[in-house]
Amino acid sequence: MTRQIRDVKVLNNREISKGVFILDLSTGLVDAAIEPGQFVQVKIEGSRETFLRRPFSVHDYDASTGILSLLVQVAGPGSLKLSGAGKGDSLNIVFPLGNSFTLPLNGERVLLVGGGCGVAPLLYLGKRIRKAGIEPQFLLGFRESRSVLETGEYELVGKVSITTEDGSMGEKGFVTQHSVLSVDSFDRIYCCGPEPMMKAVAAYALRTDTWCEVSLEHLMACGFGVCLCCVVDTTAGNLCTCTDGPVFNIKNLKW
Amino acid sequence: MTRQIRDVKVLNNREISKGVFILDLSTGLVDAAIEPGQFVQVKIEGSRETFLRRPFSVHDYDASTGILSLLVQVAGPGSLKLSGAGKGDSLNIVFPLGNSFTLPLNGERVLLVGGGCGVAPLLYLGKRIRKAGIEPQFLLGFRESRSVLETGEYELVGKVSITTEDGSMGEKGFVTQHSVLSVDSFDRIYCCGPEPMMKAVAAYALRTDTWCEVSLEHLMACGFGVCLCCVVDTTAGNLCTCTDGPVFNIKNLKW
């Protein structure tokens, strides 16, 4: 889809966990080719500390209504300001940006691994995979039960397994320690979360010789390939995470 | 009164004319020694264009309730942001700042001349003068009838005469052309408004040998006498309009 600058209206904003919000935005764009893994750059008006836009993954997109959802974790002034957006507020976004996840082929077994707010792009990816006839397995890792995000929507899409570091919910430990990995095997792993967690998942995938794509959250200035600030060192040299990514096959990363 | 930094709550904000707002602030300070002509420095949070505080005159202060009112004309980003403040919002102000008008003596005839939003400090001044037993004459000049501010409150305090440049309300012309100046004479003139208007009033006062104080609106960085940015050239050299003023007797100005 052609990238565009657009004023969109906030339809709804709800806190799904402490400091984590889901914003539903009315894009007015029905049936648009917005792919899982892509992101939007949000302008944060009226905040003295935010000069640049802030990137957020497409958490969900309903092609029939044109509603695009973002999952926003409060991390600093920009996300804080965004978390306070109310119904009817206008947001200026540039979207859709970036490449997207490679969808699986018929009959493949798919694992979606998310850590904390790294789950953001996985719901929409899961929905698209399910639509193509595959029931994905979600494996979601959190610090503690308090920080676990609502999983209802994910359960409609596939199986959901959870780990918490303190064992207060699901299995105790990191996602890479979850029993699902020893019980089942997968053709494709998709992963998004904090970098140490993605590196652990990548190591698991390499060890088990499993195909794996990760979504990188590098610092971005522009988001559409002109500033060259967001680079990641790959086997093909420095690539932009905003245009060549944010999704990369781990075999191309120098991890 | 000791100057202080204080968070105050907005009790009410109403638009009294296009782009002109009155904000009532709950200071929690009852019976405070806030004098007519003094001003407050308002911090404008969440506006990218406003680094410094913005000065606004004390438009009214009710010693029994501690409510302090500001009259805010939208002139740029700071006043625009302030004009959008809602009931319950918190504002951080530094106050009370500056000197104050010299109150008249018993039995003196008093004229209060305001131009546009320069009326801001005159309501509270008029109230204090009335309380001291003198009924002041207000002479308020505006561009056109559309920009005339509500005069109800002023009428409770004294006589009110109005000029508009286009004659659409009151007498046509500038304040210095108003008939009240040829009919009556005054012991004291207090004036606040755009500089050309204050200069015209000062010229009238000098011509008629009338005592006259004006309130200057110079650009300010600090508002409490440390930056020396707000100076006015006086017979005593450069003085700060924020501490030596904003009220000056015209005989001390090099106008």
Add this chain to the structure above:
Amino acid sequence: MVDLSVNLNGLVLKNPVITASGTFGYGSEFDDFIDVSRLGGIILKGITAEPREGNPYPRMAETASGMLNSVGLQNKGIGHFISEIYPVVSEYDTQVILNVNGNNIDDYVKVAGLVSGLGKINAIELNISCPNVKMGGMAFGTVRQSAREVIRAVRNVWNRHLMVKLSPNVTNITEFAVIAEEEGADSVSLINTLLGMAVDSESRRPRLATVTGGLSGPAVKPVALRMVWQVSRAVKIPVVGLGGIMNAADAVEFLIAGASAIQVGTASFIDPDISVRIIDGIGDYCRRHSLSRVTQITGSLEL
């Protein structure tokens, strides 16, 4: 009808708005957002003789009303440009200007020489001021003698429009503008980024892998305006002003201070369509002030 065109010492622009090097890619990144051909000119991302990987990540830090970058001239080299990019940018109906960089004089000369064969390129911008590439620990553009030598060497091999981009990280920028003029430059552009730094207080680490980087955005506008004003009074060649221009009012300020044209940099990251909106805004300004030609604004500061 307002005449927005400007003539920079022979280089004719349909309007005074040029996009700044390193902030506009090779133009095509903006095709989704604007009609690039509406611009007065586009300056492409900095090019070098050989491919460069640039500096390590992180290369960016946001600061108050600005940003630091330490990209370090990542590019695929002039050879790749000629074969892959030149054919594409030649299609734009605007002045396409190449930003030429080097580690030493030979590099600069080599690039300029190769560009001479490219008919569509009427001008190069000689970048002697990149704070992220060093020569003996000091950028070319901060030492008078080396600035003079590189300008002279390039002038020898390049006979179309030569714009020299000056560094603000000097005691007296007018000296460098005068040197450019003396060595036959057709115009000067300023400012490049101010050398700055950012620290993360919690991790106690620099926020850029290279520790220091170049500051751009509205934060630097007062410094840029001052330098444009100083330089425009010191030389006769046209001055192209930039640094923190975010809207048409900012652009007009630079013209008033003495610039004949302006460049839009960092602002394009935030509003990819801002450059064309600035063209429209300058037109509005001219109409509002009853000016029939944009050139009437240049140097109109009333003292």
Add this chain to the structure above:
Amino acid sequence: MVDLSVNLNGLVLKNPVITASGTFGYGSEFDDFIDVSRLGGIILKGITAEPREGNPYPRMAETASGMLNSVGLQNKGIGHFISEIYPVVSEYDTQVILNVNGNNIDDYVKVAGLVSGLGKINAIELNISCPNVKMGGMAFGTVRQSAREVIRAVRNVWNRHLMVKLSPNVTNITEFAVIAEEEGADSVSLINTLLGMAVDSESRRPRLATVTGGLSGPAVKPVALRMVWQVSRAVKIPVVGLGGIMNAADAVEFLIAGASAIQVGTASFIDPDISVRIIDGIGDYCRRHSLSRVTQITGSLEL
């Protein structure tokens, strides 16, 4: 208990927070807001031998995350200071530092000589970097030879702590720091304001009566941090860092970059109590990072 005290080459401060010259008046303007004696030190507004009226109004222009000023050292002269202000500031239980200025070397020497008789003043800050006062069209602090001469002359008549305030408007600030060190300065403070300018596009007039003025505030912080880092690696005498410090995190960044103490400037205009809140915030930072002495932060940048 965190030990916040710092020893600047013999000048002991109870904490590393000093208020910057020209932004703190003579201290008493802040009595309503804070207990001035809590500060590590206060630097009084710039003083000259003779009274100065300063520059004409307007002297201030707000810019993106900063402000320009062209006050021009308005003050009533050292004589007035000694008789009227010195008795008042002597009451504060903090290091009271005088910011010394001049049009020529004799002026500086005269002021420093007179201050020698004031027992409470343990340090002067030699301001060779005010962009609003010129000497032959160029500030003292941007020409090596004149910087050296003025420091040497003052060092001859002043034997308590000599802090030299450096200008950021130079190609290489470390050269000036080294000169200060060579001439026997006890510390250097940086940065003074960056020379800038603002224009009103509608009236086409400069926003300052003097056209150019000094830029301060968060906009300059990246430049200031970079210079503090460079200078702290180039000299052995302590570095006092300033430029855009608005909160404790900013202050800590300067300490990490190499400053032994910091100054709070423009921030005091907006939050008159910010200097003491920064002291508290630095204490909190030390506790959070399990540091028993604030001096452990200085120069702790991890490369």
